[in-house]
Amino acid sequence: MVQNIKKRFIKPKALAFLGFLLVSFIIWLMITLSGSYVSDIRMQLAYENVPEEKLLLGDPDSYLDASVYASGYRLLNYKIFRESLSLDVASFNEGSQRFFITRAEMENSMKDQMEGLEVRRVFKDTLWLTLGENTFRKIKVSPNLTIGFQEDHEFSEPLKIIPDSIEVRGPEDLVRKIDSLTTASLVLRNLKDDFEKEVQVVIPDSLNGLQLSRESVVISGKVARYSEKILEVPLVVENVPEGVSVKTFPANIRILCKADIDDLKRVVPSGFRISCDYNEISKNPAFLLPRVEEKPSFVKSVTLLDTKVEYLLKRS
Structure with a gap:
């Protein structure tokens, strides 16, 4: 049965009929589109030129319905490409709490932007906007x-x-x-x-x-591989009054240094200064507390292994 149908349509008379039907449809479409019609359209809204110190709040209207008069070609073009209507927020009227644009102003914006469309009526009486700081x-x-x-x-x-x-x-x-x-x-x-x-x-x-x-x-x-090294650094006692000498036990302080493995060979005792303060004897006469005063910038950390030192005073 399918084969019989194919044979009928392949016949010259059938092809001629289809061609005539297609031409007739095209002519009818052209005649129809060449006419002018009143139609309702829905336009997407684009808000432009919002003042920098303001912003849109809430949920402003995203579309606008209107009645227009235009040729079939123009209406078809609009239906396909869906042009949007730009509204200049800076030109809105200021109310007591909100900003607004009237129907007449919306219709004028349409006339300026929608070439080939005669605006009959915008269905919204007033469009309101809420602008916040x-x-x-x-x-x-x-x-x-x-x-x-x-x-x-x-x-x-x-x-x-x-x-x-x-x-x-x-x-x-x-x-x-x-x-x-x-x-x-x-x-x-x-x-x-x-x-x-x-x-x-x-x-x-x-x-x-x-x-x-x-x-x-x-x-x-930045990531580096670190290693540690133990050094002995001479201890310096500061603020020793005249006529007094201080001998500490131990005289050198052991420290644990951490540095980039490539810099470890540069870590030497002379790069450090470890000291304690003679004036602290009055607060804690049993021992002195060493602290790190100076270290090379490339040394990540220094830990004192000797945290307390005993001492012997000699007055002359």
């Missing part, structure tokens, strides 16, 4: 990091966040609620090399509607 603050960004180092590795410099703060703009009541922002979670395991990662800034759902000067920050860190 648009304030801004610079808010510090805190990283949300989970880091695990390979053995003997640590940061050689403080972690860097660029920028370390971003500008937040929005309604004053929302902006006041923010003390800090955090980044999305960044997990780094077995870290042994320097890194640089771009991470998104997270805005809580309760603060939606805020604008950020940027939505991400770059977190970077």
Whole structure:
């Protein structure tokens, strides 16, 4: 049966009939579109030129219905491409608490923007907008990091966040609620090399509607392999009065230094100053407490292995 139908349509008479039908439809469509008609259309609204110190609040109207008179071609073009109507917020009228634009002003905007459409009537009498104060603050960004180092590795410099703060703009009541922002979670395991990662800034759902000067920050860190070294450094007693000599036990203080493994060979006793204060004898006559006064900048940390020293005074 299907074969019989195909044979009928393949016949010259059938093809001629289909061609005539197609031509007839095209002619009818052209005649129809060449006419003019009254039609209701719905336009998407685009709010432009919002003053920098203001912002739209609530849920402003997103579309506008109107009756227009135009050719079929123009109406078809509108139906396909869905042109939007731009409204200049800066030109809205100021009411007691809200801003508004009248029907006549909306119709004039349509006439200026919708070429080929004769505006018969906009169905909305007045379009209202609520504008709030648009304030801004610079808010510090805190990283949300989970880091695990390979053995003997640590940061050689403080972690860097660029920028370390971003500008937040929005309604004053929302902006006041923010003390800090955090980044999305960044997990780094077995870290042994320097890194640089771009991470998104997270805005809580309760603060939606805020604008950020940027939505991400770059977190970077320098990593080095560290090792430790024990040194003996001479102890210096400060503020010793004239006529008094102090002998400490021990005379040298043992310290444990941590530094980049490449810098460890530069760690020598002369780079350190360990001292204690003679004036502390009156507070604690049993012993003196040494402290680290100076260390090389490339040494990450210093731990005193001798935390108390005994002493012997000799007066002349």
